[in-house]
Amino acid sequence: MTRIRELHYRVGGAATGLFPGAHRSRSGDAGFEFRGHAALQDAPDARRLDLHASLRDPFGNWMVRLHSERKSIPVSVVADLSASMGFEGAQRKLDVLADFTESLAWSAWRMGDSFGFVGCDERVRREFTQPQTRIRGAGIALAQRLRTLQPGGRSAAALREAHRHLPRQRALVFLVSDFHLELDALAAVLDSLAPHDIVPVLLWQPAEFALSATRGLAQVREPESGAQQWLWWRPALRERWQAAHDARREALLSLFRRRRLAPLFIEGAFDADALTRHFLA
Template identity: 35%
Template sequence: MFGRARGVAPGIHRALGAGLNGAFLRHGSLLDAPDARRIDVRASITDPFGGVKVRRFENRARIDVFVALDLSGSMAFGRAENEDPVADFCAAVAHAALRSQDRFGMIAAGPRPRADLALRATRRAGLPDEIWRKVAQDAGEGRGVAGLLDMLDELPQRRSLVFVVSDFLLPEPDIEELLGRLWRHDVAPIVVRSSAIETRLPRFGLVETRDLETGRRRTVLMRRSLREAWLAHARERRASLDRLFRRHGRPAFDLVDRFDPDAFADHLLSGGV
């Protein structure tokens, strides 16, 4: 995580202050931490000032984990009912949160808030399967994420870990606003994209395109120069997003085609969260 947890219930996450569980931190005075169970006899005997020393441990606490899901129309691209990387990811995060004794919650919206997909932080049994079904059945519709920005106010005031799941096909000011309004939380951007945009782009021929957010259709004559321009734009878009996220101290995870648990675990271990 980018910051230490502020919860009070014992858990597995590094938290503020010292506690009774976790890794050994240092010795302290019995006067500062009056707990006779933590007295270290050896350290007390060797203390040159004759003080009684107690062991202090790293504090560990539970946290709330949320998914903030973009359900605008463009998020439907590359997702199938029986093979949905976004649903797989959300269910996996819910499962991991419950395994860690944390609570899981979700907000979801596109141009309008989706109260039917909002979930307060909970540890309810069967939650991962429930999340998978709900997300897989609703790929997204409409234009923009104004509803998601509005729903950010539904997140708790207490610092939480928030996975923002989106293709981030938004104007940069909108992304800046989204990250800015999540300032009190630990934020992990999850960039959803499909490799088909690049790998299945023909070198020559007529290509029919459709804007998933507006429904507008257009036929273009694909040729080498246009294909290279589209691919260059896609690469620059990814590089621009990476710079933006790193400027905010938020390295992103690329969710491409399918959810790879091993790759996601490597991302977390490398400092992605």
Template identity: 45%
Template sequence: MERVDEFHYQLPRRFGGWRPGAQRGLSQGSGQEFAAHRRLFDHPDPRRIDLRASVREGRGDWLVRIHRLRVAIPVHLVVDVSASMHFGAARRKLEVVADLAEALGYSAFRSGDTVGLLAFDQREREDLFVPARHSRGTGSLMARMLRDCRAAPGTVPHGSSSALAGLRRTTERLVGRGGLVFLASDFHWPIAALGELLRQLAPACVVPVVVWDPAETEPPPARALVALSDAESGVRRSLWMRESLRARWRDAVAERRAELRTLFDAHGMPPFHLHGRFDAEALTRYFLETAA
């Protein structure tokens, strides 16, 4: 059996719920995180009497320790499966996301969380829907579905708002719910209206996963005639790769990266980049930095 990568996520907010898990909860109970001292009369559990605190209090009341629960949360992976996500020089971008899905399923299972999959292109891809559940094999199932996925026929140019419309329909079931949502896409479509959807998902912790291939971010090294094809529209054109064009290519990539960073930072959601491969340790560091 192949080894599955695992990453650890600790979120910066508390969640409601009673199912035991690894995330910080709002409810009080027999947890390990100390919350406050309360009178034994109000919370009649002699097992939790704190003798030292009772003596220090000085009013003759017996005090008990109150703790907060650690709870399980729903985790969803929302994946863009439009034509551009099927591009990749060494591996398709969708296969890199499949590695993330497999690691996510294993990591969520180990944390006691439920995990599910939603996908979209110009519409909601109901054939790629996996309801959130707590199962050891959910990650492998999601990864296999993404690796077997093929671009739907009849795609339209990514300059339209169809990808955002598909995303909006797909995430309707997540609006107003808490938990953790990974939004994986190359975002090769207009993102001006994406802010409204991010606000609707605000009760959840959203992690934008920007999936780019090295062949997209770095132009060909040699001066040559290069044939390019738009993955979304199928439009083909030839360009002479001169040095000025290479500089414009790099500037466009940097500008798009900054645009995405500005949008997501404005909503308190710093993006995580997948650049040709999935790195579980880098994702663990991402959560350690954002939860600090």
């Protein structure tokens, strides 16, 4: 068996979960991170008495030290499973998604976090919907199903409904797609996920945007509808093709910047270390 690569992630704010975990929080009294003082009658634990703070208190109260506890968070993947995700270059996009899902689910279990998955094309795919769980091997079975999927959805419209399947608690949500959808539709998806911490993950293959021949007759295919067209490649059209690709990338980055989101581009195979560096940057 191939060893699952572990990755490391974190959230920007304090965790608000009830279960112990690996993330900083502002709750609890008996952790390891000093948060402040409280009167003994408000936090009745004489083991944490602070004599110096008690002597300084102008009202003569006995003061105890409060230490925040580490908490867990929900981690979820909202994935585009439309036809364009079946594109195969050096790697198949769905295989990259499977590797990402397997690694994230394993890492969430290692950190004490719950893991969930919502797969969408024209509808929310029930067979690719995993409610939040702390089962150790949840990501392995899900990844196996993703590797055998032959996507046929003509759009990813159901991404706008994915928030209904996420936990009410603020979660870390990875929105995984090739983002070949209208910007207005993408903005609506991001707005629906706004209560959570969102990390857009763009799965691109270089072969999607590369043109093999300098000039000549070439067949191109629209990945969602399957419509095919013959084009005569020439230098001017090649330049327009590259300019359109650059403009699309900049438009996506602009949309993410307006919402203060830091996207992760995976252009090729999945690299767990690259995702870890994304959170440490």
